[in-house]
Amino acid sequence: MIRYNLSCDNGHGFEGWFSSSDDFDRQSKGHLVTCPTCGSASVGKQLMAPTVSTARKKDARQALVMDQAQKETITKLRDMVKTIRANAEDVGERFPEEARKIHYGEAEQRGLIGKATADEASALIEEGIEIAPLPVLPDDTN
Template sequence: MICYNLSCDNGHGFEGWFSSSGDFERQANAHLVTCPTCGSGSVSKQLMAPTVSTARKKEARQALVMDQAQKETIAKLREMVKTIRANAEDVGERFPEEARKIHYGEADQRGLIGKATAEEASALLEEGIEITPLPVLPDDTN
């Protein structure tokens, strides 16, 4: 996981976690990265100092990772994702097709989860179909 310092065109700063630099670029290009303060989709990475791993810094870095507020936030996000998954139909790769069917009244209204490429997600948003990515949490990819 990579943590980027981000900012929107309104000057709000925030952090974003991504599985890779390419993952950030794909999500940003599909307008899936938005400012949590104002909702702006015009988001860019800020200049960051590289993190160099040393034995002396390991204990301090673990203290940051294990911060109670972060633990609570991740626990809440995990619970949110669990609730969404429990109350939605996982349609996998058929997500764009099924989302369109619901949007255009060709299928019953229901919660969906599934997979879409950045291009597919961007096309759905351009059609006015409201979608949002589920967060990938730190332990989900480790």
């Protein structure tokens, strides 16, 4: 995984994790990388110092220490994701196909969640189908 320091055209800084540089490029081109503060899809990489791996660093674990405002934000995001999941049909790998059916009037309008590759997501966006990734929150991966 590659961690990039990113910023939007409104000057908000944040970080993003990607499987490769190409993965960032594909997601950025498909407007899938958006600012968590303002939602802008005009996002770019910022200058970063290289990470040097040492034996001491390998023993350390990454941790996030949150202040109260960050904890409240994570709780709100978690509640939002829970509400979305409770009110949407999980179609798994069929997400691109089902999203197209709804968009083109071949299936009833309903909320969907599922999986799509970066290329599939880009294609959906290019067709004018509104999609958004669900955030992965700290407790979801720990």
